[in-house]
Amino acid sequence: MGKRPGLRIKMNKLINSIKYTLAICLFCSINAMSQQLVVEGDIAGLEDEQVIFVYYNGTDDQADTVRVDAGKFIWTKKVDEAQRIGMLFSGAFVHFFAEEGKILIKGTADSLNSLKISGSTVQDEADDYKKSMLDIEQQQDYISKHYSTASKLEQDSFRTKRSILMRQQDEREKQYVASHPNSILSLYIVADWANDGDYYGAKAMYEQLAKSIQETAQGKRIGQRLVILSRSFLGAKIADFTQNYLNGVPVNFSDFKGKYLLIDFWASWCGPCRAENPNVLKAYRRYKTKNFTIIGVSLDDNKENWQKAILEDKMPWLQVSDLKGFKNEIASYYGIMSIPTTFLLDPEGKIIAKNLRGESLHQKLAELLD
Template sequence: MKQLLLSLLLAGPGLALAQRPAPAPAPITYTLRGTIGKLNAPAKIYLVRPAIMDSATLKNGVFELKGHTDVPKEMVLILSRNGNLRQHHLWEDAPEARDAIRVFLEPTPVVLTSPDSLRHATVQGGPLTTDHRQLLAALQPIEDQQNALDAAYERAPKEQQQRPEFKQPLLARQQALRAERDQRRAAFIKAHPGSWVSLEVLQKFGSVPQYAEVAPLYEVLSPALKSTPPGQEYARMLQAIKRVAIGAEAPDFTQLDPAGQPVRLSSLRGKYVLIDFWASWCRPCREENPNVVKAYHEFKGRNFDVLGVSLDSEKSREKWLQAIKDDQLPWTQVSDLKGWQNAAAEQYHVLGIPQNFLLDPSGKIIAVNLRGEELRAALARYLQ
């Protein structure tokens, strides 16, 4: 259980238009300083997003980090008491699960104080820090409930973890928490339209951003934020996801099946089709495959089909073929074996997997990102 891209002409109604690119903003100088008890070397503080950006050794509990950033942004501070933090271990757990804390870089110095741990530190700074702490406080109850769900899953025996009657209620609750988290983020953006924190929140809104949800939130942002390079980048992303939003005609593509035969999406016109983006190395994809298999067998006789599109690469071709066999995926599978550069994935603006698009018989996108019981319920509704 354990998700930014202003073209010069935006076609969407209500979206502000940019007449010319804004000049790059001057870099801002940030300062992060703090006192964490009486810690000394080898204890170190690391600044991370997501790679290690800087570090400082504590002396009598005191540390200070200074640097430059192109725009204000959220970062993570991690305290390593032995001074070691290996790059590939950074995100094995969420920051809340280790001695870490989220901070927002801004021109005003940010000061952290705690008698013992970093994640329980008091944080003070300028107006962006105030906004950021307000947002985190609003989201904390959701994070606490999510952590409790994760703990319940991890405590369960491996066999129980695989049982649908155990997993489905947890997944349903997780989906409800994600919806509530997005509601609170949306409320924050509407209440703080001129804050850099709101732009950061919007960039992270939803595991898979949906045009109908995020375009109105982008419109809420102040003209000053929209004119910044990140604001313009996000507007370009909006234009990209609009092309594959619900109601749009699905872009056609052709890729090869495992036997090397070309398969064209439009050849499936006349059926309801689920385009399923996945990969053999993607654990969440593999965990979701049984749900898709179940839905396929239930509805395949009712004008429904699935087209799997793998983000595997040439190096993982054999693993892709083995995963098809192991997961018993009976529908057509295709790939260009270019990994994240898969041409169809780029057409559909796939930034994370699993991700799927449900098409009606005319080739129009009618639903996106359906998982578990949501997929079955949608198919039952459309194929009744």
């Protein structure tokens, strides 16, 4: 019987089609793998049963928990771009930069802040940057370690030195961003400034970043943060808003126009806030008859705890809240990310100072009202 060329041609087409399909699948598989982040940890002496990874998913911060077995763990996650990841242990919170591929984390449980992290070019850059800032960090650590046991004269000297070191650190960070506009590390330096509420500094550095960096997910997030910060930079006029007093009666901020007003963002569960309240009370008692008042905006979500703290700390000024915690409408509008936070307004409702605490608050009020 003769051969059937037609059938052979069809079979060849079928085989070629299968090969083509397999090639596409293989390419897709390799491409998918290239977008995969794999973090392998080996930390001697780590007794934690789990490690928590905190990352940005392009919309919000997320947390994944992985099990630890004899100090070893593996975490995998699909990533679209390099980003800073937080790793939470029972005794420390460690940041590292990650991108697609395999990241190896090695070290010991008694030195969690000195882990060896390899496999990320951005982390390598961050390690080099940290070394360049080491002299400032060591001097700051020395001051922190010896400040509480120093004499008053030495403490004055330490405060002066700390201010100088902070200015030096700021200048180096600015210089780094200016000279590395295409760096993800630069983006996160800007992010730290923005999260600290420094609108002018963060905005100036953000504008120096390459467009491609600004358009990353984290870059867009910082851009949005700057829009929020623009509402509360020095000289900005406060927007009118309304929230309820303890008894449910609405309080309008426009009612305070014509007075110097301290807006104090706090909460009953905030230790530093509660520690500062006696100082704020002292300022209130001294200047309440001199065209000055205070309004507290609580980031509580429990009315009883809020009311109890007001009574315990003997705060006589107006207090408002919508009992939504950090989702408080006023706090969200102004991008409040940590407390205590304060705004001092002039009689026209413009912000003239922020985050005045301790003696700084009394000095500013004396300058304005004495």
